[in-house]
Amino acid sequence: MPRRQEFIEEEVIQKAMEVFWKKGYAATTTRDLTEAMQINISSLYNSIGDKHQLFIRCIRHYSDVRIRAAASRFAHYDSAFQALEAFIKDAAKTIITEPSSCMCIKAAFEIEGDDPEVNLAINTYNDYVHEFMKGMVLRAQESGEMATTEDADTIADYLDSLFTGWYNSFILHRDPNRILQMAAYAIRHLKV
Structure with a gap:
């Protein structure tokens, strides 16, 4: 039986986004990301993908948040x-x-x-x-x-x-x- 995903994906994407946003893509390590997201490396790879895939997800998350805020404001x-x-x-x-x-x-x-x-x-x-x-x-x-x-x-x-x-x-x-x-x-x- 597969293990239940033990994190809320949007919350961990938000945490990773903040790391990428502050440090940039190149300077951010996988360890920086897993520590900020409070997940282990296998959870990252199994649920979200590699650092590159996560970066793209973070850009999309950032965009979605900004779009919703602008539409509302x-x-x-x-x-x-x-x-x-x-x-x-x-x-x-x-x-x-x-x-x-x-x-x-x-x-x-x-x-x-x-x-x-x-x-x-x-x-x-x-x-x-x-x-x-x-x-x-x-x-x-x-x-x-x-x-x-x-x-x-x-x-x-x-x-x-x-x-x-x-x-x-x-x-x-x-x-x-x-x-x-x-x-x-x-x-x-x-x-x-």
Whole structure:
């Protein structure tokens, strides 16, 4: 008779995600993971897989948590532009206050496009964020809060590029004010 799984998978994925998020993929050992997850190595391999499979599961978990949070946080704004403005400010705040910033951006920088499975997991999240921002832009354009002279896809791509650049800038300079000023600048230039 097989042994009963003695852990809640989502909880151990969350614990592993926190280790990967803090240390990165390359610097994280299997021992780091099993200690954080409080499971033995055979339980890891039998239920989740190897370190690489676990990393992908962690990126997906991170993405799912962020997607649910964004959908909940921005569902109740009366103004699409105010929702977009809050989203931009939240991105800046995440970059300057969360010690490990965005796990997907961090993973993308570390992997550098060399892992198709990791790229797929990151791109799935990035595609969601793109469509989410594009939807806010379209609604803001329809309500007259933003000009319709620019394409919503291009604006969403632009914002995504800004967030990645802000992350890089913060790594190099550790200047929160610089990030907040760039966020304010972006907001001013999006508004009618």
